[in-house]
Amino acid sequence: MTVFGGIGFTAPWLLLALLTLPILWIILRAVPPAPIRRRFPGVALLLGLKDDETVSDRTPWWLLLLRMLAAAAIIIGIAGPVLNPNDDQAQGNGPLLIVLDGSWAGATRWAEQEEAIAAQLTRASRAGRTVAFLNLARPEAPVFVTAQSWRNRLVGFQPAPWQPDAARAAQARTLVEDVEPFDTLWFSDGLDYPGREDLLATFEAKGSVDVYQTAANVLAMTPAGFEDGAVQLTAIRAAAGPEREIAVQAQGRDPAGNASILATATAVFAAGETTAETALSLPSELRARITRFDLQGQRSAGSTTLADDGLRRREVALIAGRESREGLELLSPLHYIEQALAPNADLIGGALDEILPANPDVIVLADVATLSPAEEEGLGAWIDEGGMLVRFAGPRVAASDVSRADEDPMMPVRLRSGGRTVGGAMSWGEPKTLAPFREGSPFFGLAIPEDVQVTSQVMAQPDPTLSERVIAELTDGTPLVTRKAREQGQIVLFHVTATADWSTLPLSGLFVQMLERLAISSSASRPDAGQLEGTTWTPEQVMDGFGTLRDAGNLPGVPGADLLSAPPGPDMQPGIYASGDRRLARNVIEAGDTLTPVSWPDRIPVRGFAVPPEQPLAGWLLSLAILLLLADVVASLALSGRLLGKVNRVAAITLAALLPLTVPQDIRAQTTEADGFALNATAEVVLAYVQTGNRQVDEMSNAGLRGLSDTLFFRTSVEPAAPVGVDLEMDELAFFPVLYWPITPDQPRPSAEAYVKLNAYLRSGGLLIFDTRDADVARFGNASPNGRKLQDIAAPLDIPPLEPLPADHVLTRTFYLLQDFPGRHSSRDVWVEAAPPDAEQIEGMPFRNLNDGVTPVVIGGNDWAAAWAIGLNGAPMVPIGRGFSGERQRELAFRFGVNLIMHVLTGNYKSDQVHVPALLDRLGQ
Numbered sequence: 001m002t003v004f005g006g007i008g009f010t011a012p013w014l015l016l017a018l019l020t021l022p023i024l025w026i027i028l029r030a031v032p033p034a035p036i037r038r039r040f041p042g043v044a045l046l047l048g049l050k051d052d053e054t055v056s057d058r059t060p061w062w063l064l065l066l067r068m069l070a071a072a073a074i075i076i077g078i079a080g081p082v083l084n085p086n087d088d089q090a091q092g093n094g095p096l097l098i099v100l101d102g103s104w105a106g107a108t109r110w111a112e113q114e115e116a117i118a119a120q121l122t123r124a125s126r127a128g129r130t131v132a133f134l135n136l137a138r139p140e141a142p143v144f145v146t147a148q149s150w151r152n153r154l155v156g157f158q159p160a161p162w163q164p165d166a167a168r169a170a171q172a173r174t175l176v177e178d179v180e181p182f183d184t185l186w187f188s189d190g191l192d193y194p195g196r197e198d199l200l201a202t203f204e205a206k207g208s209v210d211v212y213q214t215a216a217n218v219l220a221m222t223p224a225g226f227e228d229g230a231v232q233l234t235a236i237r238a239a240a241g242p243e244r245e246i247a248v249q250a251q252g253r254d255p256a257g258n259a260s261i262l263a264t265a266t267a268v269f270a271a272g273e274t275t276a277e278t279a280l281s282l283p284s285e286l287r288a289r290i291t292r293f294d295l296q297g298q299r300s301a302g303s304t305t306l307a308d309d310g311l312r313r314r315e316v317a318l319i320a321g322r323e324s325r326e327g328l329e330l331l332s333p334l335h336y337i338e339q340a341l342a343p344n345a346d347l348i349g350g351a352l353d354e355i356l357p358a359n360p361d362v363i364v365l366a367d368v369a370t371l372s373p374a375e376e377e378g379l380g381a382w383i384d385e386g387g388m389l390v391r392f393a394g395p396r397v398a399a400s401d402v403s404r405a406d407e408d409p410m411m412p413v414r415l416r417s418g419g420r421t422v423g424g425a426m427s428w429g430e431p432k433t434l435a436p437f438r439e440g441s442p443f444f445g446l447a448i449p450e451d452v453q454v455t456s457q458v459m460a461q462p463d464p465t466l467s468e469r470v471i472a473e474l475t476d477g478t479p480l481v482t483r484k485a486r487e488q489g490q491i492v493l494f495h496v497t498a499t500a501d502w503s504t505l506p507l508s509g510l511f512v513q514m515l516e517r518l519a520i521s522s523s524a525s526r527p528d529a530g531q532l533e534g535t536t537w538t539p540e541q542v543m544d545g546f547g548t549l550r551d552a553g554n555l556p557g558v559p560g561a562d563l564l565s566a567p568p569g570p571d572m573q574p575g576i577y578a579s580g581d582r583r584l585a586r587n588v589i590e591a592g593d594t595l596t597p598v599s600w601p602d603r604i605p606v607r608g609f610a611v612p613p614e615q616p617l618a619g620w621l622l623s624l625a626i627l628l629l630l631a632d633v634v635a636s637l638a639l640s641g642r643l644l645g646k647v648n649r650v651a652a653i654t655l656a657a658l659l660p661l662t663v664p665q666d667i668r669a670q671t672t673e674a675d676g677f678a679l680n681a682t683a684e685v686v687l688a689y690v691q692t693g694n695r696q697v698d699e700m701s702n703a704g705l706r707g708l709s710d711t712l713f714f715r716t717s718v719e720p721a722a723p724v725g726v727d728l729e730m731d732e733l734a735f736f737p738v739l740y741w742p743i744t745p746d747q748p749r750p751s752a753e754a755y756v757k758l759n760a761y762l763r764s765g766g767l768l769i770f771d772t773r774d775a776d777v778a779r780f781g782n783a784s785p786n787g788r789k790l791q792d793i794a795a796p797l798d799i800p801p802l803e804p805l806p807a808d809h810v811l812t813r814t815f816y817l818l819q820d821f822p823g824r825h826s827s828r829d830v831w832v833e834a835a836p837p838d839a840e841q842i843e844g845m846p847f848r849n850l851n852d853g854v855t856p857v858v859i860g861g862n863d864w865a866a867a868w869a870i871g872l873n874g875a876p877m878v879p880i881g882r883g884f885s886g887e888r889q890r891e892l893a894f895r896f897g898v899n900l901i902m903h904v905l906t907g908n909y910k911s912d913q914v915h916v917p918a919l920l921d922r923l924g925q
Contacts, residue, residue: 105190156749167195315348333367356379392497420457420459686723703870736766770790
């Protein structure tokens with residue numbers, strides 16, 4: 001683009017045509033020619049007569065100027081003038097590499113960055129430059145293609161919940177070392193990281209480098225802590241500056257279960273400081289509801305800190321078998337438990353029947369042997385609903401008959417009578433020590449102090465299930481701690497007392513760690529790597545670069561030590577991790593982290609994201625030329641004296657020419673297109689498919705739904721119209737009962753607005769048919785590129801739990817009786833909404849009575865559209881198998897398609913028991 005006086009021209013060579021204007025002036029000046037004057041006496045007879053049509057002897061100068069301006073407007077308009085051209089980088093015509101830091105630090109202003117990138121792509125497209133992208137947070141080999149092909153892919157770029165590091169920077173350098181020279185546009189997130197200087201040197205060796213970054217300061221939060229009865233919150237910023245207030249919001253679930261802001265605090269950055277601290281004093285019940293803390297006005301993973309068990313003080317009820325004696329607290333059965341739990345848990349006392357209505361998290365029974373039937377019933381119901389019962393042995397338990405002949409429901413194992421004493425004056429042998437905790441035990445990895453010894457214990461009866469219930473044992477193999485699961489809860493038994501009478505365990509720090517591993521208390525301080533050694537943590541939810549949580553899916557577990565020490569990355573994504581009953585948050589920013597602003601060398605130009613919008617002027621100039629030519633017509637008629645006779649015609653022509661200019665084109669086009677789209681979609685039943693951007697796939701989807709529509713027309717009472725391709729970003733989805741969505745590896749991820757429409761479509765009764773089209777090479781899952789793309793696309797959707805299509809699902813009998821659902825491929829891996837857990841089959845009935853609406857999602861990979869596809873000549877477009885078996889497979893594919901459409905149009909009425917006789921008759925039973 002060439003710029004003259006602030007206006008750029010996409011085709012500046014066309015401006016040479018302006019040189020012809022003087023020649024045109026001369027030509028117009030000479031036409032019409034001046035008449036030769038001759039005196040004729042007879043002219044006197046014509047005096048007083050008026051001629052309605054007159055011809056000027058010379059074209060007036062103002063009319064010539066009007067025509068010159070019209071010609072100049074046409075020439076300049078065709079030359080492609082652009083107001084505010086984006087010409088802030090040196091003009092180039094070679095390959096262009098757009099580099100993105102792509103981290104959470106740029107998430108808050110990601111939309112501004114996308115607009116700036118789109119402007120650069122427009123400029124590169126005009127210059128005919130090839131463009132490649134390099135995301136430093138997720139380095140991949142850059143591929144140089146046309147700039148226009150990247151525009152539709154911009155929506156697929158999302159910030160990562162981690163920053164580039166030295167390893168990723170080194171990988172990026174390796175990827176571009178062998179690439180031909182190119183210019184670089186580096187979109188920085190504003191934070192420094194190791195390896196950036198070497199990467200900059202590599203880019204400079206390839207060509208010019210320009211940097212774009214926002215001037216806004218990067219803000220983040222460190223993990224919340226609990227101290228002195230309040231939640232301690234710390235915000236940090238990259239660069240010191242003037243005093244600034246920032247609001248911190250505590251978000252969670254209200255009593256109705258709705259997400260809401262539970263509390264707000266204000267943190268103040270002092271002038272010249274990079275940290276701001278504040279505290280929230282909240283009741284334990286409200287504190288337990290908090291799921292995250294966010295900096296108001298920020299939208300990034302770094303400005304969010306997730307809450308875990310560290311903020312939730314669990315309620316623990318303590319019940320002893322005997323009362324403590326006044327003045328002898330050290331001999332109280334509950335003394336050491338209280339000392340271990342008081343700093344990190346809310347302790348409750350009282351009788352069991354008084355405690356159960358309070359629904360505590362844990363109940364501890366210290367040397368309580370016998371429970372009444374009423375207590376046992378209430379305690380059992382509490383355990384079944386997820387409670388944890390922790391029991392300690394003692395003289396009462398050792399002397400009782402509880403869990404001797406048969407295993408007591410409130411005990412994890414059967415016990416021997418009397419117990420065992422070692423190391424005393426009346427016994428043989430030395431006190432026993434603890435054996436190393438086995439892998440699989442919740443205590444695995446804990447260091448065992450040498451001074452922990454056991455002198456007495458209750459013994460477990462040998463049993464086939466004993467070994468799997470032992471989670472701690474002595475060096476001679478006798479169990480020390482046993483555990484069993486009961487429904488959703490669990491029962492744990494320490495085979496020693498909670499006092500120092502039988503062992504020194506309650507006197508050691510190991511006792512506190514064991515209680516913490518059992519999740520009896522929640523530690524206010526974050527555990528260190530040593531405390532998590534030997535544990536495995538499974539991700540429940542992971543966080544994206546914007547700070548949004550999503551289900552972790554089938555991500556693998558991580559070792560406990562790595563959960564704290566490994567840097568964030570694809571293998572260690574920030575989020576919520578669980579191990580048993582414990583939950584730990586892995587945040588982007590950890591305690592003690594600081595943010596370092598990036599500093600670029602003086603030789604590197606640094607610009608902001610704000611780019612004045614380019615305004616093409618060609619339309620305005622060509623419109624001006626048309627107006628000037630119309631004015632020329634009117635002026636010519638006036639000079640010739642024919643204006644009044646044809647004024648009506650000229651006015652009509654002028655009005656018709658000016659009317660389109662007075663109506664905004666975008667509004668008129670949108671209104672016409674939207675109305676036409678709505679009328680076509682609602683006049684009849686219309687099957688729709690999602691446009692993927694792949695022309696071949698979209699044509700096959702159109703042909704497939706056309707074939708299925710014809711089949712419905714001839715076989716059922718449904719008479720669909722021609723299928724429609726849907727643009728998720730622009731079109732309304734509520735008009736269509738079914739959306740067929742073929743998955744391709746390279747299709748862009750929909751925008752946030754599109755996901756809102758898709759979720760509303762699913763909740764309003766629509767049916768999404770996801771077809772990965774890869775059943776010939778992979779089963780359902782992430783074993784193929786299509787499967788992985790499906791998981792990425794479906795992650796933000798409100799999809800219910802799924803299950804393989806069961807044999808008694810209503811889809812197997814909506815119109816045809818089917819048990820196979822083939823398309824071009826014949827895999828049976830088709831997934832639908834899972835049935836309710838309480839759905840049971842009535843004896844004598846061939847299927848369950850499920851009146852639960854229509855499944856909102858059907859997922860498979862059989863490439864149904866290819867099997868349904870019918871050409872304009874009525875012949876199948878894609879061969880299926882060979883001979884009769886192939887045609888049979890195509891027929892079954894059509895039948896499955898008919899069942900799908902009838903299912904979504906009629907619901908689950910075929911699951912009513914009134915249809916049983918007819919179905920049994922059809923089944924020949």
